[in-house]
Amino acid sequence: MQRLVGDIASMRAKMRGMAVGEKRMCMMVGGAKFMGSEACRGVRPLASDQRLYGRNGASTHCDGQPNSCLHSHLSEILVRGMSGRASTLQMKYMSLKGLEKDAKEYTFDSKRQLVFLQQLNQESMPERVISWIEGMKSSVITEEILQEYVKALKLKRAEMEKKKMYQSSRSDADGSTRTNDDEDRRFHSRSYDNQDPTMHPSMMDGSARRGMGSQSGRQTVHVAMAEPSxxxxxxxxxxxxxxxxxxxxxxxxxxxxxxxxxxxxSNYEAVKPAESTKTFKDVVGVDEAKAELQEIVEFLRKPEKFTRLGGKMTKGVLLMGPPGTGKTLLAKAIAGEAGVPFFYASGSEFEEMYVGVGARRVRDLFEAAKRKAPCIIFLDEIDAIGATRNPKDQQYMRMTLNQLLAEMDGFSSSQGVVVIAATNFPEVLDKALTRPGRLDRHIVVPNPDVKGRKQILSLHLDKVPKHADVDVSILARGTPGFSGADLANLVNIAAIKASNDNKKAVDMRDLEFAKDRIMMGVERKSAVITEESRKLTAYHESGHAIVASFTDGALPVHKATVVPRGSALGMVMQLPDGDETSWSRRQMLAKMDVCMGGRVAEELIYGTDNVTSGASSDFEQATSIATNMVERWGMSDKVGTVCYKNLTGGDGEPIMGQEVRAAIDGEIKRLTSQAYSNAKKILTQHEDKLHLLAQELIEKETLTGNEVRAILGLPPMKQELEQPEAKQDQQGKLEAGKDGSSGKKNTWFGR
Incomplete structure (x- = not known):
């Protein structure tokens, strides 16, 4: 055994004089005799359960007999050839594995770490040295370890130089140089980035820093990536x-x-004039407006007629009225009658996303008009750009209006250019726009009266084939409040209905269908209505019809139906005998009585506990009428002839005391309660007719006014075909009945 240890020591002496091998052998043998020798002094003996490395790195266990185990392994190595190269490589491998294990076990022992690193450098393993040192704690690193680190860097550099020379011989020099330079920079960046501050080259001594130079004489520049501040x-x-x-x-x-x-x-291409083909013959139902505009036509035809005495013709005309009354058609008719160019522009077309475009387009429009003078400029929906200016508005929002004001009556006024503007909201226009010298002539274009509706219907019916039973006078009387556009739509719907029914001409039934569709809404034929709900709706609508038929001052019943239309499950339509220009107190009280008829009928038939929410719209109408009578029209003796409707403070609340408010509320409640009592009295007297009319509605679904009167034993209504003296009329009343929710709110117009 002593001779075996001596052979091992001799082998280790040959391996660059590394005495550590002898100490390792002492640890593996572990005998007391050998541990006391000079070579094994200070070395901890190997425990009986520690593993030993074989030639392939696999560990074996000595099972408590380290000496015999070691002897067997060493004998195997010696048998394979102690004098050959194989035995030398085996001993080197065993030594490295042992040193690595020792270094891992004693991580805070600088000497053991140094011995392992020196052995790695001797075996030309610089990458292992670099990675090992970079993972070490800063407290363990000594100057000798740093020297080993520098040595490893030199070895790595030498390997890279050899690799560079090899690659340059196989590729062109330019591409190879860039590749190796990039690799060199990546290597040095990896070597010095993210390591412990003690490993930075600035902490090495002078010899170590000098040693970092290239072996070929070229000085290597090491780059350290610094974090930006x-x-x-x-x-x-x-x-x-x-x-x-x-x-x-x-x-x-x-x-x-x-x-x-x-x-x-091409500014002027965007505002090319249009030659209007319309004349006053194409405009009917607005005779007063046509007469007002005839003077404009004469001025455009013969301007010298008005200027020979020093007079100046109106520069601007403002057409006001509800939508669809023919304001645009009137402007086109003026241009067609006068035979002058017609420029059309909508108020919303001037503004764009860029500031100043609106003002620029106004200038372009008037410049083009001046070139074609005399001519007409029609500005539709002028309230889009002519609304009252607000000091809080941005400057660019007022630029378009300011430019329009300057063009109409500025330093360089437009001669021979007549501006016609149309709006539905004249109250919002800026006063500077409607003053004399600009839009100074204001013409109201209202909805047509009975005579005007008859003319408009005749004009549109002449364009479609019609049956001989078509009576335009009856249609005109039954369409109060319709505008010219509504009447044109009525004829169009009737023509489509006749086409769908494969008829050769439009008859009266098609026109009645179109009128009911516009006034009452589209029939909901797919609605699923139970028999109980249908019966309740029939009694509700019968109550409205009976109260309207037996109340003095109420409008005649035009039609009653239980067919669901729009949001209503049924309704009673009332139409005046002719155009209504105002409402009397008697008519208002009668209207309130009719509103209460539906709820009273439900109460009489089904009891107080079974009334429904179908009368909500009826109560809303009755309350609105009573409120206006008391607050607005001075029809209450207790409150007096005072208008409280528009007397509001800064917060929008009406200016009135608590006593006045209480008096108004009391009068409103008194009027509605009186209307409920009147309706209940009428229906109680005619309860038998209520059952009869409801049964007819359930069977026929829809009844005309004369059919309702015949069931109630009343004579048929007299039809006033037309009333030429009336200038305006009142919207027909729709009694929205049982509607399942809040009911359908009806509107009406008064003076």
Whole structure:
């Protein structure tokens, strides 16, 4: 055994004089005799359960007999050839594995770490040395370990130089140089980045730093990536944001210039005049407005007729009225009658996303009109740009209106250009726009009366084939409040209905269908209504019809139905005998009585506990009428002839005391309660007729006014075909009945 240990020691002496091998052998043998020798002094003996490395790195266990185990392994190594190269490699491998294990076990022992690193450098394993040192604790690293680190870097550099020379011989020099330079930079960045501060080259001594030079004489520059400071990061962010802002600013400027260029390109092409083919013959139902505008036509035809005595013709005309009354058609008829160019523009067409485009388009429009003077400029929906200016508005919002004011009556006024504007909201227009010298002539274009409706219906019916039974007078009387556009739509719906029914001409039934569809809504034929609900609706509508038929001052019943239309499950329609220009107190009280008829009928038939919410719209109408009578029209003796409707304070609340408010509420409640009592009295007297009329409604679903009167034993209504003297009329009343929710609110117009 002593001779075996001596042979091992001799082998280790040959391996670059590393005495550590002898100590390792002493640890593996572990005998007391050998541990006391000079070579084994200070070495801890190997425990009986520790593993030993074989030639392939596999460990074996000595089972408590380390000496015999070691002897067997060493004998195996010696048998394979102690004098050959194989035995030398085996001993080197065993020594490295043992040193590595020792270094891992004693991580805070600098000497053991140094011995292992020296052995790695001797075996030309620089990458292992570099990675090992970079993972060490800073407290363990000594100057000798740093020297080993520098030595490993030199070895790695030498390997890279050899590799570079080899690659340069196989590829062109330029591409190879870039590749190896990049690899060199990556290597040195990996070697020095993210390591402990004690490993930075600045902490090495002079000899170590000098030793980091290239073996070929070229000096190697080691790059260490430093984290940017907070100041650098702030400036970098500012530069990025400033660059992005400048880029977006330039892009927006280019887009704006191109957009404006497209807008300004061929300015006069965008406002080309149109030759109107309409004349006053195409405009019917608005005779008063036509007479007012005839003077404008004469001025455009013969301007010298009005200027020979120094007079000046009106520059602007404002057409006011509800939608669909023919304001645009009147403007086209003026241009067609006078034979002058017609420029059309809508108020919403002037504004764009870019500031100043609206003012520019106003200038272009008037410049084009001046070139074609005399001519007409028609501005439809002028309230879009001519609304009252507010000091809080932005400047660009007022630029278009200011330019329009300047063009109409500014320093360079427009001669021979007549501006006609139309609006549905004249109250919102700026006063500077409607003053004399601009839009100074105001013409109201109302809904047509009975005579006007008859003319409009005849005009449109002449364009479609009609049956001989069509009576235009009956249609005109039954369409109060219809505008010209509504009447045109009525004829169109009737023509479509006749076409769907494969008829050769439009008959009266088609026109009645179209009228009911416009006034009452589309029939909901797919609605699933139970028999009980249908019966309740029939009694509800019968109550309205009976109260309307037996109340003095109520409008005649035009039609009663239990067919669901719109949001209502049934309704009773009332129409006046002719055009109504005002409402009397008697008519208002009668209207309130009719509103209460539906709820009273439900109460009489089903009891107080079974009334429904179908009368909500009826109560709303009755309350609205009573409120206006007391607060607005002075029809209450207790409150007096005072209008409280529009007397409000800064917070929008009416200006009145508590006593006045209580008096008003009391009068409103008294009027509605009186109406309920009147309706209950009438239905109690005619309860038998209530059952009869409800049964007829259930069977026929829809009854005309004369059919209702016949069931109630009343004579048929006299039809006043037309009333030429009436200028305005009152909207027909729709008694929305049982509707399942809040009911259908009906509107009416009064003076």
């Amino acid at each position: 907070a100041k650098d990061q702030v400036w970098r962010t500012i530069r990025i944001l400033a660059g992005a802002y400048l880029f977006l600013l330039g892009l927006t400027t280019i887009m704006e210039e191109r957009g404006l260029a497209r807008g300004m390109m």
